[in-house]
Amino acid sequence: MEESKFIEPMYHIEEISKSKPIFVQPLSDPPSVSEGKNIHLECRLEPMGDPTMRVEWFHNGRAVTVGSRFRTYYDFGFVALDIIHATSVDSGEYTARAVNHLVEQIQILEDAARRTKQVQEDITVMRAPHFSRALHNIETVEGTNVHLECRLQPVGDATMKVDWFCNGRPIKTGHRFRPAYEFDYVALDLLSVYPEDSGVYTCQATNQLGEAVTSCALRVMAKKDLIFDTQHPTGLEKIQYLEDASRYKKSDVIDESIHIKPRFITKPKSIDNVKEGHHVHFECKLEPVTDSNLKVEWFKNGQPVTIGHRFRPIHDFGYVALDIIDLIAEDSGVYTCRAVNQLGTDEVSCRLSCRETADIIRATQNEAGLEQIQVLEDRSKYHRTDALDEVTTQAPIFTTSLKNVEIKEGQRAHFECRLIPVSDATMKVEWYHNNKPLKSGSRFTETNNFGFVALDIMSCLPEDSGTYTCRAINALGEAVTSGVAVVHSKKSIYLESQHEGALPRLTQLEDSSRHQRHAVQDESVTQAPLFTNPMKDLRVAENQAAHFETRLIPVGDPKLKVEWLRNGVPIEASNRIT
Template sequence: VTWTKDGRDITHNEHYMCQYSSGVCTMEVQSAQVSDTGTYTCIAVNELGTEETSSYVVVEDRAHEGVDLRKSAKSRSVRQTKSGYSSRYEDSSYNESSYSSSSKTSRSSRKYTEETVEESSYSSRRSDRKKREEPQEVAPEFTQNLSPEILREGDRLKLTCSVKGTPDPDVEWYFNGQLLKSDSHVKIRCIAGSCSLEISEVTVDDDGSYTCKAINSAGVASSKTSVQVTAKPQQKLADPPRFITHPLGLRLNDGDAATLECQISGSPEVKWYKGREQITDSEDFRYENDGDTYRLVIAEVFPEDSGMYKCVAENEAGTASSSFTVFVEVPEEPQSPQFNKFPQSRTVDEGSPFKATCALDDVETVMWTKDGREIEDTGRFNFSQDGNSFTFEIPAALATDSGVYCAKATSSKGKAEWQFTLDVRVSSSPCADIDVLQLIKSMQECCRCLGGNGWNMTAI
């Protein structure tokens, strides 16, 4: 309930005292002033509508005593309806009253009349209206329940159900009793009573009990189901590629055909390289595969085909590679030392000896390198020379000796290189197939190199 005067809200204070109790609305003006003259309106509002009633009030100035203030005022009752406003006005007139006054001590008496203003009356007429019926509350009820699911790890999960109720129920999802919220793994939706929970790729952690709970002011309902997620069978990883035989380095004549061949286990994908550039499978360079045997067939070699080659094998378990050299001779006078004998790529067991020998037509020095670095004479390796023949030997190969080796020859004609690969195979048993006597001999030589006589465990 609010009160207004001439359209402006009246605030409850010492001058205007507004009260509302048990349906009775009162607004009292304390010490009325002429300025309080005006139209007063009482407005009642609730969720179903608005109704108001008005009255015009005149406050007489005492200076106007004896003056005829015949005026008429109208009171108005207004009600807001769906179609607009309805109103009724009632006349409220001033009633004239006569008063006499005399004084016993006065010589004369006089009569005068005083016009008073009868308090404006007002009435309010309420029009009939239909009360809006409150909707009847209905507890939630699932019209479609959740169904159990049996899935494999990685499958898509979608649980659906339908629920109704008045008012519309709030919906919550639970997994093994824990409240679920939408996130990057779980997507939850509920539109017009149709509810769903979706997981794009389930894991074994999503196996369990799922519950959809619907709640409104009339009650609670739940639909529960189970989801079983079976783990994917563990796939046995293939063994990493392993060179059974390595491609051999070749010395060819200009115009020759050549076949580079090797055997590799592990069913890998094989690529061939010259230097750092991959060789494309074509008519000139043809890739062939027959079981574990892989070939690069060169239709015709040219001098520019000389260089370092590499075969790279790769599968999901790992990668292996083997490097080798192809040299194409030309009839004219050679401009560099020529390898008459060259080392080949090999695979040896850990602890076994390895020897690489090369021979050249004209040579002054040969430097041996591993993975691009010169091999230092630490005593674990043997270096020897017999005329134009040079030998590099590892008495007991270790796993760390695996790599790409190169013999770099220098002579008055220039320089030449020959590249090859050593693959040291590690046995399942650390001590299997190791030549113990040879290993001890190598360790003793290492001790002597470090300045000791015989065993020096600190140096070892």
């Protein structure tokens, strides 16, 4: 049997924890259940961030074997044991034991015929709780996040209990309400607040010597659920004008031969000092309006305008226009509209001046459109109204199971299954990786929508391999389905050349034999070394190259040795110093 390669890390006691394990919330007797039901036991343990902490479970003095029916959890102070499909053999006394580098604490849960006993160290509380910093009143808008914070003394009281109330009623901890209490820091975060969240929030701290209370008022101003007014009045008028079908109705007339040469009734107006990126519009009136032989052309500085995405000409029943989209400085110049038929020609001109802007535009180019996008993306407008909870009479069942996935590193992994009942408001879906709760992050996306349950893992790593379990729980029971993910890793170190053509050239350049000196006959040197050209001082900027040079005689002395020093210390050879 091979020797284990795992080496226990050397912890510094002061960095780990300075307190012994304490169960701040003891185990409680679960209600009597019939065979086949599930049992959940939980308690709270401090200190939470101790890496040397170890939690063990015992049944009637014997260690509990973790398996498909017995599942243990220990995460940031939360200790729990789940017993799946309990039987009469599972009755008895359950013990949770916590051990760290200082001491151990034991929590014992006996069956209904016995009592609950707790073994812990006596802690002396020196004073009653008091808030060194009180809560402050807050006024905000619907949909924003609210943070309530205060400071509490004393700090090391294990019997301290902190409760939050809204208008005198306890706050239910959930996704939107997140309380925090660590050291002397007490806080409550409210996510995406609603007008119904307004009220007086109270934080109550209690220990063996007394209690302390601090309160604040929260006011949430509601937004309109539906916005009926236009967010772009000028654009609405233009749209109504363009959609007016009466402007485009043609009267039935008999084709007549036109004996009038073209003539512009109105001229386009010149436009000056327009910023880059804006749109411009030239328009004029032309007669005759019913000449099928009439031809209209646009010119810029005497050259025909190239019709495309940015240049859009219009000629409809005497209405002549040119729209230029997303102006640039090169669009400046004199624009000419020329009308030609069989009897003659006519033309009008106007000037366009476009002001060049910075190369990088950081500000929005359509403020009204940006506001409209922000309104459309405001999720608070689409929240569902509270509906009457329906009574669920069915335990969760997975109609389809998770499938195994085998992918390469960097690809996306997708697990999905189907779950009933689909309209159970109390249904809770949890994901586990190798029997541990799945960590939340940007790479993990969970979906639970009307019976469709899915998990997407983006840019998979070899560490993501393992068994993924989906557990659905409601008041009547639970269901579990699992799937295996296999992620094949890529090479970490490439030993082959990535540029085969350059490898022979590098080998030739690194061949030191090419630079060896030929043996010459030793000559007797009768002169001491002398620098004929001293080095010069240099002053360069950071990251620039520095070059020092000098001249030395005698030239042909094979015993001459040259050394470089910096501040009196020899310089070591490296890739930066040559």
